[in-house]
Amino acid sequence: MIQITDLTKRYGDVVAVDHLSFAVRENEIFGLLGPNGAGKTTTIRIIMDILQPDGGEVQVLGQPSGQAKARVGYLPEERGLYRNLKVLDTLVYLAELKGMARSVARSRAAALLERIDLQDWAGRKVKELSQGMQQRLQFVASIVHDPDLIFLDEPFQGLDPLNVERIKRLIADLHREGKTIVLSSHQMNLVEVLCDRILLINRGQAVLYGYLAEIKEQYAPNVVRVRTREVPADLPGIAAVEPDDGAFNLVLGAGVHHQDVLRALLDRGVEIRAFEVAPVPLDKIFVRVVGGEEA
Amino acid sequence: MELRKVWIIARQEYLVNIRRAGFIIMTLALPALGALALLLGALFAGQMEQVGEFFAQQLDTGAQMIGVVDRSGFFSPLLPQYAEQFIAYEHEEAARTALLDGELSSVLVIGEDYLETGKVVVLTTGSGFNAAVVEDSATVRAFFVDHILTGQVDPAIQARAADPANVESQTLSSSGEAQGEESGWGLVSSFLIPYFLAIFLVTTIFVSSGYLLQSVAEEKESRVIEIVVSSVRPVELMTGKVAGLGAIGLTQVLIWILSGWGFSGGATAIWAVSAAAAIPARVLVLGVVYYLLGYTLYAILMASVGALGTTMRESQQLAGIFSMVAVVPYMIGSFLFTNPNALVARLLSFFPLTAPTMMMMRVPLAEVPWIDVVGSIAALVLSIPAALWVGSKLFEVGLLVYDKRPTMKEIWAILRGR
Known part of the structure; x- marks a missing residue:
């Protein structure tokens, strides 16, 4: 066109x-x-x-x-x-x-x-x-x-x-x-x-x-969002856990894939009501790309 | 250039501008004044006679008889053919009394040494202007000549002495050939018509350029211009505007002529035809050519300059430069009457911005060298596409710059294609 x-x-x-x-x-x-x-x-x-x-x-x-x-x-x-x-x-x-x-x-x-x-x-x-x-x-x-x-x-x-x-x-x-x-x-x-x-x-x-x-997807952050009652403290590969409006944002360690986190949660019998790779809004990508360039 | 788009723009400009309050008021103002004059004439028809009488009384010098007190002996007795206008008095006192009583308009007191000195005292009432009128009167002149020369010389010589020259002017071309007799009417039209055409040109330039500026400035201010130039090329937009607004100017003139014809019962139209017949074909044809070329050039320049301003006022200031140039030939107008082929006039004839008015003033006054005619027309014909090219370039950037006027450096860069 x-x-x-x-x-x-x-x-x-x-x-x-x-x-x-x-x-x-x-x-x-x-x-x-x-x-x-x-x-x-x-x-x-x-x-x-x-x-x-x-x-x-x-x-x-x-x-x-x-x-x-x-x-x-x-x-x-x-x-x-x-x-x-x-x-x-x-x-x-x-x-x-x-x-x-x-x-x-x-x-x-x-x-x-x-x-x-x-x-x-x-x-x-x-x-x-x-x-x-x-x-x-x-x-x-x-x-x-x-x-x-x-x-x-x-x-x-x-x-x-x-x-x-x-x-x-x-x-x-x-x-x-x-x-x-x-x-x-x-x-x-x-x-x-x-x-x-x-x-x-x-x-x-x-x-x-x-x-x-x-x-x-390319700019997705290394974060998964899990809706559950609690997150086990000994979950491997997790750098930080942040409560967020009845859910938890799990910041993944370097090299850790979100599939590994899901598997670990299921292995521990955690009841999961929702699990998603945390979405990144376009405006954040915009700011990151343009802001990074400006810097 | 797509002519269909040019036509659509021209039609749109015409239809929009013909409905403008400014256009309607200006177009109707002249016929309205004519109508008002007619109305007042009809309303005060009875009173006008009284008004006329009042002015007649003011201008009336009283009795038309002239008293003559002759001490030289040349005017006694008075020749019979002057008995109805002149009356002889033996004594000055009696003549003065008659003058003061309003029986005479003036008294000529002719001295004893009249033949040697020509001394004549003119007595009048009112202002000294009346004495001057008597002095310049052809009748008084003939009165003196006839009384001095009757019986002395051949009657034909006497008649010539009273009316020495019946002037008839002829203008010679550079090759020495007479360019035809010029009657009084021809002389008047040779000055009147070129001036009328030249003033008409400048007026139309001002009026039409005002509409062009308004049209361009409005499209720019309302930001609709970007939508328009996404559909048509700047050159098509400019050509359409120039054509449409040119048609507006012609409509206005046509309405004025028709209304003049209506109010005068056709007298204006007859005058226009007679005037046209009295002007040599060369003057008429060249006048129309210079008018059309001049309007086209100025309209293009006004439209392109109008696009550069950020506001209507700024655009008008910029356009004022060209308006000033257009009236330069008028500034040397009186000088032109005596020397239409002076160097400065010839130089201004080759400059496109002054060529139309300069040549329209020169052509009826004298035989203008053919190289001036060809050169000035060539200068205009060549400058029009150049102006169109430059104007389109200025349009391209000027129209889309909303916040500031392009600098001279930027304009130069645009024209160089950078």
């Missing part, structure tokens, strides 16, 4: 994107992550053909960057709408710019407004909408032309929990419809829920890239 090879972009002496390579596959939700100023937006703008790279190659939907604009949707981080334009007219105009016929654009825009409960506002000016309504409208403005590939740069920014859920549902629906989505967000909990694979970039370079599950 997207093939980026050795992409480089400089602003004067600052290297915003530094020999970056990655690929986005068809019908996946791909997370593009990184701290502020890492080069995410620059990378997206280059893929959208808004900026020109200094080096490297960009292929979008099998074509050079810029030749597939009609099939790509974009919700930028810095976004807004024509405040004095009517809601339906706004969507129709943006769809026409993407090459959609006016009559088709009108019916599709009307259908999308219904989908986000704004059908009664179609004839009103954008400035009359509440902030939440405007954010929903902005989201559908990026998909009004029925694109195959959609870039969502901070789609949850400034949304209340209700609207976060609405947008989450919309993203999931688009995924089910076969769309490919590139999601850039600082809300790691949402990225964890939505994304299949991720790319974490820092200072313009890739620092983590691959399936989210594999990355989480």
Whole structure:
């Protein structure tokens, strides 16, 4: 779907994107992550053909960057709408710019407004909408032309929990419809829920890239979480035991596998109600990787 | 460039801006003033006659008869053809009394040594302006010439002495050929029309550039611009805006002309046709060419500069630089009338930013060297794609930098492709 090879972009002496390579596959939700100023937006703008790279190659939907604009949707981080334009007219105009016929654009825009409960506002000016309504409208403005590939740069920014859920549902629906989505967000909990694979970039370079599950496993801490009445004191290979909300976190010694701990517990006849490798949230991986780099 | 996208943007700009309160107010202000004048005329039709009488009284110098006190003997008796306007008095006191009683508008007291000195005392009431009017009067001049020369010289010579020159001007080309007679109307139109066109150009530039700035600044401030440039190329966006807002300017002018035609019962339209007929085809064609090229160049520059500002005010300040340059030819306007082919005028004709107004002022005044015409048009034609290229580059970065204006160093780096 997207093939980026050795992409480089400089602003004067600052290297915003530094020999970056990655690929986005068809019908996946791909997370593009990184701290502020890492080069995410620059990378997206280059893929959208808004900026020109200094080096490297960009292929979008099998074509050079810029030749597939009609099939790509974009919700930028810095976004807004024509405040004095009517809601339906706004969507129709943006769809026409993407090459959609006016009559088709009108019916599709009307259908999308219904989908986000704004059908009664179609004839009103954008400035009359509440902030939440405007954010929903902005989201559908990026998909009004029925694109195959959609870039969502901070789609949850400034949304209340209700609207976060609405947008989450919309993203999931688009995924089910076969769309490919590139999601850039600082809300790691949402990225964890939505994304299949991720790319974490820092200072313009890739620092983590691959399936989210594999990355989480790779960064899993050497801790198991056991829900039981008590943990035997003579359990081998355990460096520390920390009570945690009715359960125990067992910090494993060096070279000790969690399977060995489970076996030792069963051998001692401990009644286990739950046993899991302690999960590592994505934000902790983020902080560890980026923080480690910064340090 | 995808023309369909350019058309969509142009149509959008046209439809959005034509509904702007500012456009509607400005467009309707002129016809509204015309309507107001007509309304007042109708309302005060009766009173206007009284008003007219009041002014007529103020301007009336009283009786139109002129008294003559002749001490030289050349004016006695008065020739019969002047009996209705002049009346002879033997004594000055009697003439003064008649003047003060309002029976005369003025009195000419002709001295004994008139032939040697030409001395004549003019007595009037009111301001000294009245005496000056008498002095410059063609009738008074003919009165003196006829009384001195009747019977002395051939009547044809006498008539010429009273009206020595019936002026008719001709302008020669550089090869010495006459460029046709210029009637009074032709002379007026040769000054009026170029000035009208030049002022029209600058006005349209200011008005349209204002809309361009507003349009670009609004898209930038509302952050909708990034969505737009993800769909179209900057050059398509800029071309669409220039075309759409150019059409707005033309609509405004069309409304003004039509409303003028309506209020004057067609007189304005007739005047426009007559004016066009009186202007040489060369002036008319070149005027239209310079107008179109000038508007296009300025519109592109205004749009691209507008993209660099972070606020509307900042964009307007930047655009003001170009507006200042556009009016430079007016600053040397009076100098141009006497020397339209002066070196400074020729140099400014080759500079794209001053070429349109400079050439539109020069062409009707004299035969401009063909190299100036070709050179100025070439300069404009070449500068338009260059401006479009530079403007698109500035758009690329200027539109997406929200917090600060790009520095000159950054702009230079953009233009060098870095």
